[in-house]
Each structure stands twice: as structure tokens, then as C-alpha cells.
Amino acid sequence: MVAIYICEDNLVFQQEICKTVENYLMIQAYDMQVALATAKPQEVIAAIQVEKARNIYFLDVDLKDETMNGFDLGKEIRKIDPRGFIIFITDHSELLAETFKYRLEAMDYIVKGDIANIQRRVRECLDSVQERLQQEQKETRRYLPVKMNNEVFYVAIDEIYFIETSPHKHKVVLYAVDQQLDFFGNLQDLEEELGADFMRVHRSYLVNTKKIKQLDFKTNTIYFDDELSCFFTRGKKKALKELMGK
DSSP, X not given: OEEEEEEOSOHHHHHHHHHHHHHHHHHHTOSEEEEEEESOHHHHHHHHHHHOOOOEEEEESSOOOSSOOHHHHHHHHHHHOTTOEEEEEESOXXXXXXXXHTTOOOSEEEESSOHHHHHHHHHHHHHHHHHHHHHHHHOOOOEEEEEETTEEEEEEGGGXXXXXXXXXXXXXXXXXXXXXXXXXXXXXXXXXXXXXXXXXXXXXXXXXXGGOOEEETTTTEEEOSTTOEEEOOGGGHHHHHHHTTO
């Protein structure tokens, strides 16, 4: 069951959001429930630290809290629940740009006003989460979690070209479709985690054999799409030839 957390310091509005969510869940029979409705951001953080699951969050931006506003709370949530669904609610539409400043991936941004419109937007958010979760259950695609600067990025494993050791100690560089990530890790652990499609072709390179575009046995070079390439050792020539049917 997906837990829903509501953090809103206007008690009347908090109750309205809670009632809208609960009534809609009853009608749709979604496997979700309101786990907490509070005005205190610290209570949200404490609760999700215990559960550590993927949740839904309706957060008031303009919290009258001395330590954090809704964006600050969103940032703390991302450290614990990096794939959670965050919906911001505020009186001020101009604060939308702040989500980019805080580097927060928000599912929606609802401006207070017409209550009927707010109720509709809340229901649409719940529908969207339900649709996304159902799609993910059908999807067999695997993802590699990559932690960088207290944030976690999920890279589709079938989109990774190769990973190489970084010039920076204890770090590696991952090359994938439209992505390049530099993070702490080592090739040995990644080879075990990524599975049989990945081959250690050099002490400095771990490649996705499914993404190899061309092999040059004269220069010991592997070519990929996006004009990427890496080297392999002589000892891997036979294995690569067999892999490519040559």
C-alpha cells in the first residue's frame, strides 16, 4: 500500500485535502491511504525514516515553521525517498521557479484558490501515480541506482554503454544514452551487480556487450553509439570475437 503524507499548516485546508484524497481513494479503490496529515514537517520526516518506502506527498510551500518551508521539506524527503511523488501546494504561483532552484522533481504544483479546481488537480495526481505504478509493475526494465551529492539517480541498465575508472580516487564514470555520471564506486562491484551482459574488457573498462556497435581488433577499440569508444586488452579478443560471432 502506498502511503500519503499531507503537510499543511492551515488546518481547514489540510482537512479539505485529506477529505478529498480519502473520498477519491474510496471511490477508485486504489491501494493507497493517508498515513499522516500534519502541520509539522518534522513529523513527516520522522515517519518516513521509519517506513522508508515510496510515498506520495502533498506539501504546503508556505509552512509557518521556523526551521523549514515546503521546499526544504521536499529536499529532506528526497534524501530518504528519492523516487517519491511530491505535489506542492501554495498561494503563490510565482514560487514555481523555486522547485528548479532547490533541484526538486515535483509531480505537480497546485495553486490555492478555487476549491473545485484544487480537488480536481488532487484527483488527477492520484490517477497519475496509480497509472505510473501500474506501468512500472508491467515493466521488466532494470535500473542501476547511482548516488551523487545526496541524490539518487536511476539509470536504465540497458541504456548503459560502458563504465570506466575515474581520474578521481574511488570514483567511476558511467556513459549511457544522453547521460554521463561521475560517482563513487568500483568496477568489480558493478560487474557483479550488473550481470552477465557486462564484461570487464580492461582493468579500466566495464562494457555492456549488448551496446557494442563495432570492434576494431587492430587498435583494440570498442565503438558505441554517440561517438563513444573504449579499449580492450589482447586477452579479451577471443571472448569478444565469439560474442560478436566473428
